[in-house]
Amino acid sequence: MEKKQKIEIYADVLERLIKHLQERNDVQNIDLMNLSGFCRNCLSKWYVTAAEKKGFKVDYDQARELIYGMSYQEWKNKFQTKATKEQIEKWNSKKN
Numbered sequence: 001m002e003k004k005q006k007i008e009i010y011a012d013v014l015e016r017l018i019k020h021l022q023e024r025n026d027v028q029n030i031d032l033m034n035l036s037g038f039c040r041n042c043l044s045k046w047y048v049t050a051a052e053k054k055g056f057k058v059d060y061d062q063a064r065e066l067i068y069g070m071s072y073q074e075w076k077n078k079f080q081t082k083a084t085k086e087q088i089e090k091w092n093s094k095k096n
Contacts, residue, residue, distance in 0.1 A: 018043070018067055021043075028080065028081060028087075030088075030091060034087065045060065045063070
């Protein structure tokens with residue numbers, strides 16, 4: 001497989017992942033972090049970094065809107081729940 005084809009496939013996979021995360025608003029970022037070590041905000045930061053490497057200027061809020069499918073504030077207001085004690089304890093245990 002050529003590099004160009006591989007990149008096109010990666011792009012399709014990432015697009016599907018983003019769509020999946022937009023559809024799964026019940027999954028909180030802390031759950032993603034505890035399970036996989038990354039969340040929607042991480043994807044947003046990676047997007048900004050990748051754009052900069054290619055010479056494009058994308059700010060973090062623009063990247064978040066792309067990943068969340070709406071503004072971050074709107075997503076938080078609609079879907080974010082307060083982290084449970086267990087979620088926070090699990091997160092804190094991974095930091096050490």
